[in-house]
Amino acid sequence: MPDFIALVTIALLFPLSLLYVSACDRLKISRPKGNLP
């Protein structure tokens, strides 16, 4: 059982990281272009 917890944790952490990559990338696409004042 503890192996199950550790492996599921590992298995969840990396897909979440990939979602985070996607979110950071999309943030740029969704922003209107323009310089800071």
Add this chain to the structure above:
Amino acid sequence: MSLNGWLQITLFIALILLLAKPMGSYMTRVFERRHTWLDPVLVPCERLLYKLTGIDPEEEMRWTQYAIAMLVFSAATLVLTYAIERLQHFLPLNPQHLAAVAPDLAFNTAVSFTTNTNWQSYTPESTMSYLTQMLGLATHNFWSAAVGLALAIAFIRGIARREMKTLGNFWVDLTRGTLWILLPISIVFAVVLTSQGVIQNFHPYTAAKLVQPQTVTGSDGKTTTVTTQTIAQGPVASQEAIKMLGTNGGGFFNANSAHPFENPTPLSNFLQLLSIFLIPAGLTVTLGTMVGSPKHGWAVLAAMTILWFCGVFVCYWAEAQPNPLMHNVDQHASLTQSGGNMEGKEVRFGIANSALFATVTTDASCGAVNSMHDSFTPLGGLVPLTNIMLGEIVFGGVGAGLYGMLVFVVIAVFIAGLMVGRTPEYLGKKIEAYDVQMAMLYLLIFPLIILGFAAVAVLMPNLGLSALTNHGPHGLSEILYAYSSATGNNGSAFAGLSANTHWYNYSLGFAMFFGRFMMIIPMLAIAGNLAGKKIVPETAGTFPVTTPLFTVLLTSVIVIVGALTFFPALSLGPILEHLLLHAGHTF
């Protein structure tokens, strides 16, 4: 403080500054795939590796592809390490017949070494087999350092390139960093360490008969007579070299670089110190060369050196002070005693080299220790804690220090732009909203993880507080240090915390994971965004990033951001402990 101590500290930094240029120039050649004298041997190895793994070395990657490749590599090596730990009792090179590592500890350790943290909640010599130490842990010392190097080079390319969408090839950077930089230096360094007495063998542990048997009373009140001592052995030198060079820090033995088999002499200590800063210092020269502004690299190196000096001065001064509670004892330095606070320090290193080591190991994300930070005076212990909380950008970890510093550079030029009322520029590239958003994400995730987990640990007596061996402000410092060390991927500890519990193994594991990857991704996003930008011609209004003014601004931004974020927590920990110590209270 003594003249001898300051001479050694001065010699150390002088050598680092002298070595920065040749090291940086060599790394530039390696990552720009120019000719080096190791090519005849290593190019065939490199080609063979690409052929076996099906990698096209000419393929360029966008920042997202680079990040995904890094995550896939880290996930695969993490699972491999977890499996080795859990199965070590079935595997060879286990002469002590050590049992499988417990699942929560195996998870913590696998994350720890994958993220270049090397936090160790266990006693290595009684927990890990030789195979686990070599194949599971020492290999990660190479891989995680090579990943850091690759990421720093990707960030530099982001600054140097113009109107491009790509940052290079992760697999090529990883391979070249390992083959050309980490492996050759580690091999030579390991041989030098063995000349100083660092051991390298596969012998079973030695049982030595005590000349004077010791009578020991256990915590249960039972008295036993000890007649033998077990002396741990193992392949130490090969792990020690990359432990320091790769700013990993995980010791073969529990006492780490305070153990005489890991760090036997003052010379081995000095070389270990040099190896921690060697690559991070060189990377500033690589930065200057690759972006076409060598002076910018020197300006960044100057900021790092200023912050390093402030840390080592305070730490050395604090540790050289007499203990105020022992005012009736002679504590002055003399020919027969070190003076100051020698608790938790090795006599062969003394106060100067212990303070220097503590400062250097936490400036970088190394985490190796040659003295026990938990035994430092409150202000002496404040220095390593603060170094970690500043983000370990003072030279910093291999690669991680430079890209962390460059995020601060982005913030510094942004603030400079705000002050003069124009769009900030960095080496001809406009710093826009997205860059600042990602930089702020990078900077905010760090304290959020540290303070969030520390707050939860403090609020839960059964989980967080029960592991403490000291209470009051020192106990808070221990918890703060643990989460700072984990999130900053440092790995050193205020060792009064008994962290091998389910709560600490998992929560510190999460802190290490998020502290590594959740910060790398916004950093790569900035690099990817910068790579696509045009170069704007320099004008009279451009803020130069090559001058002493820039160095002062950068240093100030780092100190102010660090101070504003962590000062309240520090004031309840080491600062309060210092004040209470002078009022006669200890913890």
